[in-house]
Amino acid sequence: MSLTTRIVLLVLLALAPAIAIQGYNEHALRAARDEAVRADTTATARTVADDLAQVAEEVRRSLDLLARDPRILALDPPACTEYLRGAATDLPQLNLLALTRPDGTVVCNSVGSPTGAYSNAERAYHKLTLSLGRFAMGGYARGVATGKDSVHFARPLRDEDGAVVGLLVAALDLDWLSLHLQKDLRLPSTTLTVADQDKVIMIRRPDGPQWVGKPIPEERQRILASRGEGVRIDVGIDGRERILANATPRGAAAGAWITVGRDRDVAFADVDAATRRGITMIALGAVLAIAAALLAGRFFIRRPFVRLLRASAAWREGDLSVRIGMTRDDEFGRLGRELDGMAGALQRNEAELRGEIARGREMQERQVTLLHELNHRVKNTLATVQALARQANRGGEAPGERLEARILALSKTHDLLTRDDWSGASLREVLEGEIGPYRDGPDRFAVDGPDVDLPARHVLSLGMTLHELVTNAAKHGALSVPSGTVRVSWRVTVGESGARRLCLDWVEAGGPPTAEPARRGFGSRLIRANVERELAGRIEVDFASDGLRCWLDVPLAAQPAMLAPHSGSG
Numbered sequence: 001m002s003l004t005t006r007i008v009l010l011v012l013l014a015l016a017p018a019i020a021i022q023g024y025n026e027h028a029l030r031a032a033r034d035e036a037v038r039a040d041t042t043a044t045a046r047t048v049a050d051d052l053a054q055v056a057e058e059v060r061r062s063l064d065l066l067a068r069d070p071r072i073l074a075l076d077p078p079a080c081t082e083y084l085r086g087a088a089t090d091l092p093q094l095n096l097l098a099l100t101r102p103d104g105t106v107v108c109n110s111v112g113s114p115t116g117a118y119s120n121a122e123r124a125y126h127k128l129t130l131s132l133g134r135f136a137m138g139g140y141a142r143g144v145a146t147g148k149d150s151v152h153f154a155r156p157l158r159d160e161d162g163a164v165v166g167l168l169v170a171a172l173d174l175d176w177l178s179l180h181l182q183k184d185l186r187l188p189s190t191t192l193t194v195a196d197q198d199k200v201i202m203i204r205r206p207d208g209p210q211w212v213g214k215p216i217p218e219e220r221q222r223i224l225a226s227r228g229e230g231v232r233i234d235v236g237i238d239g240r241e242r243i244l245a246n247a248t249p250r251g252a253a254a255g256a257w258i259t260v261g262r263d264r265d266v267a268f269a270d271v272d273a274a275t276r277r278g279i280t281m282i283a284l285g286a287v288l289a290i291a292a293a294l295l296a297g298r299f300f301i302r303r304p305f306v307r308l309l310r311a312s313a314a315w316r317e318g319d320l321s322v323r324i325g326m327t328r329d330d331e332f333g334r335l336g337r338e339l340d341g342m343a344g345a346l347q348r349n350e351a352e353l354r355g356e357i358a359r360g361r362e363m364q365e366r367q368v369t370l371l372h373e374l375n376h377r378v379k380n381t382l383a384t385v386q387a388l389a390r391q392a393n394r395g396g397e398a399p400g401e402r403l404e405a406r407i408l409a410l411s412k413t414h415d416l417l418t419r420d421d422w423s424g425a426s427l428r429e430v431l432e433g434e435i436g437p438y439r440d441g442p443d444r445f446a447v448d449g450p451d452v453d454l455p456a457r458h459v460l461s462l463g464m465t466l467h468e469l470v471t472n473a474a475k476h477g478a479l480s481v482p483s484g485t486v487r488v489s490w491r492v493t494v495g496e497s498g499a500r501r502l503c504l505d506w507v508e509a510g511g512p513p514t515a516e517p518a519r520r521g522f523g524s525r526l527i528r529a530n531v532e533r534e535l536a537g538r539i540e541v542d543f544a545s546d547g548l549r550c551w552l553d554v555p556l557a558a559q560p561a562m563l564a565p566h567s568g569s570g
Contacts, residue, residue: 010308011289014339015282017316018346022278025353029271032360037243037267038231039364045231045247045260047184048192052256053249055177059153060135060252062091063168067157072099075166077115081108093180095146096171099157102130102164111145118144120169124198129154129167137252139196140174140213149174149212151202153252174212178203189266191242197255233264243267274356278349285342289335304336311339320347425459427452427502431488434466438479449490452502458554461530468523469506469550477548478511484547485510492556500556508547516543 066072066087071079084097088110091097098109104121106113120126125138138152150171157166177194182205185192194203195216204211231245242261249256307324314322320343324336428451435445454462470479470486478484490504508514517524524541527550531539537554 008290010312011286011335011339014308014312014315015286015289015342017318018285018320018342019282021318021320021346021350022282022353025350025357026275026278029274029353029356029360030268032357033268033271034243036360036364037262038245041243041245041260041262042231042247044184044186044190045245045258048181048194048260049247049249049256049258051181051184052177052194052258053251053253055172055180056137056153056249056251056253059094059170059172060155062087063135063153063155063170066097067155067168072157072168073159075099075101075107077108081110081112084108084110085112091170093173093176094170095143095148095150095173096169098145098169098171100126100167100169102166106145107166109145113145120144120167123152125152125154125169126167129156130164133164135252137255139198139255140200140202141171142213143171146171149202151177151196174202178205178208181205185260187262187266189263191259191261191263193259193261195257195259197257199257202256241265271356274353278353281345281349285338285345288338289342304333308336308339311336311343315343320344320350425454427454427462427490430454430459430463431466434463434470435486435488438470438474444479444485446485446487446489448488449504450492452490452492452556455556458502458535458556461534462554465527465530465552468527472523473508473511473548476512477514478508481511483510484508501553502556503553504551506548506550508549511547513545514543514548515545 066084069083071083074080080099084099088094088097094110096110098113098120099107100120101107104119104123104126105116106118106120107115123138123141125136125141128138129136133156135153135155138154141150141152142148143150148171151174153170153172154167156164157168159165181192181194181203185205188206192203192205193201193211193216195201199216201211201214201216231243233241234244235241241264243264244259244261247258247260248254249258311322311324323340323343325340427449428447431447435447439445473479473484473486478486485508487507487509488505490502493501493503495501528539531537531552531554535554537552539550539552542549542551
């Protein structure tokens with residue numbers, strides 16, 4: 001065997017471990033990406049399912065509130081028509097609100113259909129609600145009165161003896177629901193299919209119009225029945241290969257079926273690009289190395305040959321940091337430099353692949369952390385709502401009205417936080433959100449203070465505090481009369497330790513005389529709990545004869561127990 005042949009074989013032998021490393025890294029990167037995409041797709045499907053369950057629960061609460069109204073309980077067509085029409089304007093996500101008798105005959109609805117104009121007796125949700133005797137969700141339907149794609153919810157209406165005298169029906173707009181659930185998908189290439197208990201498609205994104213109202217193809221139904229919830233790689237109903245995750249909601253929406261799909265080509269696009277780059281670099285390095293080897297094969301120089309063998313052995317073991325280190329200008333010298341360059345390129349490629357694997361794992365860990373943080377924050381919100389409900393029932397106030405107002409105030413601060421991914425919001429935005437509904441004149445409020453960014457905990461607690469102050473002023477203080485005014489000012493101070501504190505003054509003037517109440521109401525206790533307990537601050541309230549004055553001082557440092565659930569206020 002000639003020396004040239006031997007050198008060429010040596011080059012190929014040196015390339016073998018690099019190719020093996022490239023193949024191993026490729027396999028590891030694809031496995032990590034596959035695991036991360038599967039986890040993300042499963043989490044997205046579960047999020048959509050939970051969101052749908054929450055929508056159903058909100059509809060249930062709305063129907064429960066409507067069922068308490070005397071005009072509904074009396075089954076009076078003119079009165080309940082007017083009432084349902086007004087309620088529907090506050091619930092834009094609903095196509096229709098209706099009251100029917102147990103036999104399905106319509107009594108009244110929010111679009112003014114005459115009594116007896118149609119019957120829901122044959123609707124699946126009507127039969128299901130009567131058979132269960134409780135709130136239930138139906139499937140896809142085209143509304144009789146509205147002609148719109150809807151999913152219906154119903155709850156029984158009972159008399160004082162517990163007998164069912166009617167059904168309250170809500171038709172949820174599927175176009176609204178589709179847009180509402182889209183925010184959970186995050187990536188434009190993600191598909192979403194929501195089917196009812198009969199496997200009829202209610203929502204399909206992004207190609208919805210051609211699928212809504214049609215049953216899932218029979219072969220896809222067989223796959224759903226055999227595999228159930230979980231994640232898999234399969235061909236979607238649009239014929240593209242996707243990573244599909246299935247989930248079912250809880251509660252009244254348990255009959256629905258959620259399928260989320262991630263386009264496999266899109267999910268692995270950057271991995272495929274890295275593979276092509278790696279193969280190109282290896283091929284280019286191989287061509288250069290073999291060309292250099294053919295030139296060096298004219299001469300037999302033992303020492304450079306030994307150095308080549310040693311470097312080859314190190315590369316075979318996976319140590320791409322080893323270099324041949326030849327400086328001479330003959331054939332072996334050039335070959336050595338080419339091989340060193342190839343090893344460096346492979347080493348950089350290996351580092352890039354390892355970086356891709358590390359970033360994939362980091363993305364998965366960050367998703368798990370965000371899910372845990374979201375879980376804690378939901379618990380915080382539920383604990384706050386529970387405390388508001390419990391204390392409102394104790395306080396002797398008008399529980400439904402005040403509780404609803406406080407929950408709406410909490411919802412507005414949540415909207416501010418959600419807009420910036422729960423990183424916080426500005427104090428001015430929080431204040432304007434609370435006083436905005438009461439600005440009935442240019443001189444009603446005087447607001448003065450620098451821009452201050454508040455942490456999430458401060459946004460929630462200060463939002464509730466400002467809500468209590470402004471509603472109290474509207475009910476008993478300066479805002480209860482046309483001539484009354486409110487001045488709100490704040491400043492940020494820095495203590496000797498360097499800690500920043502927020503000082504806020506609320507001063508009312510021009511209203512009725514004030515006096516300190518004989519007993520502290522729930523609103524006062526809520527304000528003190530938010531400032532002193534939740535924010536570790538101080539508050540002083542002065543019931544001066546010329547108007548209420550409130551001063552509060554809170555630290556602006558982030559709370560260490562941000563993820564811990566809120567304790568119920570006393």
